[in-house]
Amino acid sequence: MDLHSGYPYSLIRHGLPFNYPKLENDLRTSVVVIGGGISGALMAHALVREGITCVVLDARTVGLGSTSASTSLLQYEIDVPLTELKEKAGIAHAEKAYALCAASINKLEKIAKRVDAPYFERKHSLYLASFKKDLPKLEAEYKARKAMGLDVMFWDPGMLKDLLGLDAPGAIYSRTAAQTDAYSLTHALHQYNLKKGAEVYDRTFVQDISFPKNGVRLTTAEGYTVLAGHLVIATGYETLQYLPAGIVDLHATYAVASEHHEKGPLWYEDCLIWETKDPYLYMRSTPEHRIIVGGRDEKFYNPTKRDKLLPSKARQLQQDFSKHFPHIPFKPEFSWTGTFGSTQDGLPYIGTYAKMPHTFFALGFGGNGITFSQIAAEIVCDQIRGKQHPDAEVFSFARYKG
Known part of the structure; x- marks a missing residue:
């Protein structure tokens, strides 16, 4: 799936900080995690902290999916306001x-x-x-x-x-x-996890998944096999091949980063700013006093159409910022566009799915996917250990209404 294009600021800023091998042999492990972005990295981190051996597989170079395009705001606010979520999901x-x-x-x-x-x-x-x-x-x-x-x-x-x-x-x-910076955080997590016994392989496409009696068997495009007791799928918006088509709606979103300013803060406390309008506009600063503005979402998944709109969307985002802060110079330097998804109630899907035994999903759908991914890591780690997590029901597949 084509998840982004343009020049994501994090990728420009950090490049390829680490290299990971391609899988070129058969493996056996306790847990295999498909997806080496921020969700998979947090998942593997939770596992190694519990002493559970795991292998992470990514079809791309690590971090070059949605993670590198993330604008990395960390907020507790969900795309659906609390007042509306109470009606959709219940107060509790x-x-x-x-x-x-x-x-x-x-x-x-x-x-x-x-x-x-x-x-x-x-x-x-x-x-x-x-x-x-x-x-x-x-x-x-x-x-x-x-x-x-x-x-x-x-x-x-x-x-x-x-x-x-x-x-x-x-x-x-x-x-x-x-x-934070989701891209650099992902690499830092993998480096820590590797020291704790995890294995990470990129450019390794899983072509087939089967379910023998006591676990899962993964076969890569090059014919290697990974046997594991459990599988965690943390591939974000590319997970649709395993799930009902209507479980998430894919959209296009846009972002632009300014040239750096010599001094900060640029506005009061350089607080994160976002709006009530739909789609909402959001903005933040970076450590070197760049301004990142995002939004202008479109309700479709069409990479060609999405990419064609990037120049005009970047100009609109620049104008949006200048309307709010006409006294702050904003000269765009990098712009990019990406794919994100929304669910019926704004919440992610975490945990087991009936049609896939020995399998868990850690899917941080929504505007605050990083916080969702951390929640998913905790819940799924407990489930793999055979523990009932008290909050698993909030994010379970049982709430999906097809």
Whole structure:
């Protein structure tokens, strides 16, 4: 699947920091993970921390799928607001999902330190009302988050004008957020995992999966076999070959990175900023004071059509930023487009799927896929160990309505 094109900032910034071998022999292991991006790397990390041997296989060079195109905002907010998610998933599951995403940011920070990741920074987040008509829903959202104990404030137009110079009807200000670099974090995870006994192979395409009595058998395109007790599929949007076609809707998204500025912060605390409009606009800064702006999503998966729109989308994103911050120079240097997916309720799919025995899915669908991937790693690791995870039901396939 063609997942991105253009010049993703993370890939330009870090290049190919490490090389991984191609599988050229048969293997036997406890767990095999298909997918070497951020989801697969976090999954393998959870396994090696529990002393479980694992092998990671990726059809591409490691990290060159969706991971390299990620803009790497870490927020507990799900694409579906808490007030709407309560109606879709029920109050208990909605609040649990938001709480787990908030907790995952602290856990990701600890993981980043453990694996000596090049970059992880705690941030605050601002959720802007794009229009006056959005204000009642935003106020209801603030109250719902506040009621469940999330650390939030409501900012009125005066505060937004005084602190950020923004003209907006209101916003939710959250102290629970962070940003990282998903691509470099993925490589740091793999390097740590390798030292703990994991094996990582890229450019290794799994052509066939079969299920002998006590496990799984994977056959690569070059005829090598991997036997394992369990299989974890962490291939993100390329997982559709294993699942019902309607389980995720694929969309095109766009991003642009500016030239670097000599000094920062560029706006108040360089907080993460995103909006209520659909599709929403979002922006963040980088350690070298570049500005990354993303959004302008299109509801289709067509790589040719997606790529053709990139120049005009990049210009629109530049204009979007300049409307908010006319006093901050924004000269684009890199732009890229990628594929992402959304589910019926905005939540990922994690755990077992009836049609594939001995198999678990770790799928971080949605705008905050990194936090979802960390949650998936914990749940699936427990399930592989034979433990009942208390939150598995929130993200199970049982909720899918085909």
